[in-house]
Every structure is written in structure tokens, then in C-alpha cells.
Amino acid sequence: MLYPELFKQLESVRWDMDKDIPWDKFDAAQLSDEQAQTIKMNAITEWSALPATEMFLRDNRDDSDFSAFMSIWFFEEQKHSLVLIEYLKRFRPDLVPTEEELHEVRFEFEPAPALETLMLHFCGEIRLNHWYRRASEWHTEPVIKHIYMTLSQDEARHGGAYLRYMKRAINKFGNEAKAAFTKIGVLMASARRTAQALHPTNLHVNKALFPRDTIQSRLPDPEWLEQWLDTQINFDAVWENKVVERILHNMSLLMDRSFKTVQELNRYRKEVAALVAGAPASAAPGAA
Template sequence: MLYPELFRTLESARWNMAEDIPWSDFDPALLTDEQAVTIKMNAITEWSALPATEMFLRDNSTDSDFAAFMSIWFYEEQKHSLVLMEYLRRFRPELQPTEAELDAVRFEFDPAPPLETLMLHFCGEVRLTQWYRRAAEWHTEPVIKNIYDHISRDEARHGGAYLKYMKRAIERSGDEARRAFAKLGVLMANSSRSARPLHPTNLHVAQQFFPRDTVQSRVPDPDWLEHWLDTQIDFDRDCEARVVGGILRNLSSLFGQKFDTVSELNRYRKSLA
């Protein structure tokens, strides 16, 4: 089982919201209204770990090891939402998300192939690591900079944990797992062809709710993510290249093949068909 070791590893790196966040360093002059609104939107988005966990448990009902790992992932992801809400409670209470706003991003996702979902969320963690690093750089207020740094490091560790389950899947399922991971890798790394940010919260996941079947379509401002990335934190081509590079490097290691470009990964995907 992977869960016991992952528990020990992630437990040793876990930060304490009361002791490790420098709340007393808050400087009100360095927090703009614009920045505060983005904190609210990220707090609501992080709350969507709840329906994602429900999906994982449902679709991996025969995998007790992975289901146990969800107890760690869910706890830490919900803490991300909580620490952002705590920041707003202390310093911008009028922007705290309402319970109705949080409830809006909890809806049932359609069943999906577990291997593809695993790869999708691995890529999501790689992307979130970079998004939150940029957020920490963009913000000017020291406490929220510190919070985003903590969250970014968590997302990187989560990506590493998902990668361990991907390695286990290849050991158990061979080319079936390779095909699923290569397919989603091409999709998630091919950002230049996408009209929207490629992340699990921005993908359609529940046909019955279309077009409000993405997490981002259910936050108070459905257009905020693109504005946050393009105009506010300035997630530019160099930033995106780090995401794509992270996906390609990890798949290179996973498959024992070297992929410098998405095209090379796509050729490998076709060779598995």
C-alpha cells in the first residue's frame, strides 16, 4: 500500500494554520480590493475538492489504498479553502464566501474512467503549483503571499502523490494505464490549442447541468479565472511552459521515454493504440 508512507511524508510537511501563518504581519495598506476579490474566488474554487473527493471515492470503490489517500488530499485541500476564508474573515469580512456560494460548487460529477481522472488531477496539481506561485508573487500583502506559498507547496506534494499511484497503475495495468495517461497528458499539455485554462475545475463534468457543469461556471463571477490568469497574476507563456515542461518531464520518467514536446508525447500515444 502507498497510503501509510504517503501519510507519514505529508504529515511531516504539514503546516499549522494557527502557528505557521504570520497573521500579525498583516499590512492593510498592501491589500487592494481587486486582490481581495480574487482571494474569495480561490477560496470558493478550493471548496470544490468536496465533490471531487466524492467522485474519487465513488469511482475507485474497489481501491481501498487510494480511497484512504483521499482522506489526506481532502483534508489538505479543504484547509486551503479554510485558510483563505480565515484571511477574509480577519481582514475583509464583507468578502467571506456565503454558504450558498460554497454549496453552488458542490454537485455530482459524471462517472469517468479512473485512470484518466487520476492523470487529469495529476496535471491539475502541476498547474496549480505554478498558478499559486504566481499569485504569491503578484500579491503585495505579506500574509497572503505567505499563504499562497504554503498552498503552492502542498499542491506540488499532491502531484507527487498522484504520480506514485500512476506508477502503481502501470505496474498493474501496463499499456491500459499508459494509454490513459498519454491521452490526458496530450490534452492537458496542449494549452496553445485550448480556448480556456486547462484545469479540472474548468472542464465539463456533469452533462445534466450543462452549461453550468464546470466548477468555474458556478462561482460568483464565472469569468474571473481567465482575468486572474491573463491580467492579474500575468500567467504568461514562460509560466505555461513550466506547466507543460513539468507534465512532459514526469511522463518521460513514468514511461521511460524522453518527451521534449507535446508532439513527441502524441506520437508515443499513437504507438500504444
């Protein structure tokens, strides 16, 4: 089981909201209304760990190890929402999300293949790590800069934990797991070609609720994410390339094959998919 070791590792670096956040360093002159509004939206977005956890537990009923790890992930993600809310309570109480606004992002996700969902959230952690690093640079107020860097480090650790479970899945399921991971890897590393940000909170997850079946669509301002990325934290091509590089690097480690471009990963995806479909080996040259 991975859970006991991951619990010990993450417990050893867990930060304390009272002791490790420099609340006394707050500088009101360095916090604009525009910046404060984005903090509220991120606080609500982080609250969506609740329905995501419900999804993970439902779709992984046969995996008690991973389900136990959800106790760590859920706690730390909800803590992200809590620290952002605490910041607003202290310094911008007029922007504290209401219970109704938080509850609005709790809705049922349709069942999905567990391996693909695992890869989707692994990529989501990589992306959020980079978003929060950029957010820390964009903000000018010292306390929120510190908070976003703290959250970004958590997201990186969560990605590392997901990677452990992905390695375990490959050992257990072989090409089936490789096919699932490369399929989502190609999708999530191709964000520059899409009109919207590719992150779990911005993907459609319940046809019956369309078009309000994404986390972002249920926020008080459904348009905030694109504005935050494009015109506020300026998550440009340079930063997007950092995300793609991390995805390709980790796919290389997982598959024991070097991928320098999304195209190379996509070719490998086709090779593995052919093997899973039972195609002749000659149709999938070089497949692992």
C-alpha cells in the first residue's frame, strides 16, 4: 500500500494556517479590488475538491489504498479554500464567499474511467502548481503572495503522490494503463490549441446539467478564469510551455521512453492503443 508512506511524507511537511502564514505582514495598500476578487473565485474553486472526492471514492470502490489517500488530498485541498477564505475574512470580509456560493460547486460528476481520471487530475496538479506560482508573482500584497506559493507547493506534492499511483497502475494493468495515461496526457499537453484552459475545474462532467456542468460555470463570475489567466496573472506561452514540459517529462519517466514533444507522445499513444485493441505487433512498431 502507498497510503501509509504518503501519509507520513505529507504529514511531515504540512503547514499550519496560524503559525506558517505571516498574517502580521499584511499591507492593505498592496491589495487591489481586482486582486481580491480573484482570491474569492479561487477560494470557491478550491471548494470543488468536495465533489471531486465524492467522484474519486465512488469510482475507486475497488481500491481502498487510493481511496484512503483521498483523506489526505481532500483535507489539504479543502484547507486551500479555507486559507483563502480566512484571508478574506481578515482583510476583505465583504468578499467572503457565502455558504450558498460554495455549495453551488458541489454537484455530481458522471462516472468516468478511473485511470483516465487519475491522469487528468495529475495533469491538473501540475497546471495548478504553475498557475499559483504565477499568481504569487502577480500579486503585490505579501501575505497572499506567500499563501499562493504555499498552495503551489502542495499541488506539486499532490502531483507526486498521483504519480506514485500511476506507476502502480502500470505495474498492475500494463498497456491498458499506458493507453489511458497517454490519451489524457496528449489532451492536457495540447492546451495551447484549445479555446479554454484545460483543467479539471473547466471540463464538462455532467451532460444533464449542461451548460452548467463545469466548476467554473457555477462560480459567481463564470468568465473569471480566462480573464485571470490571460490579462491578470498573464499565463502566457512561456508558462504554458513549462506545464507541457512537466507533463512530457513525467510521461517519459512513466513510460520509460523519452518524449520531447506532444507529437512524440501522441505517436506512442497510438502504438499502445493498437496493442490494447489487439492489433498485430507490426502495426505498433516500438511499443513498450
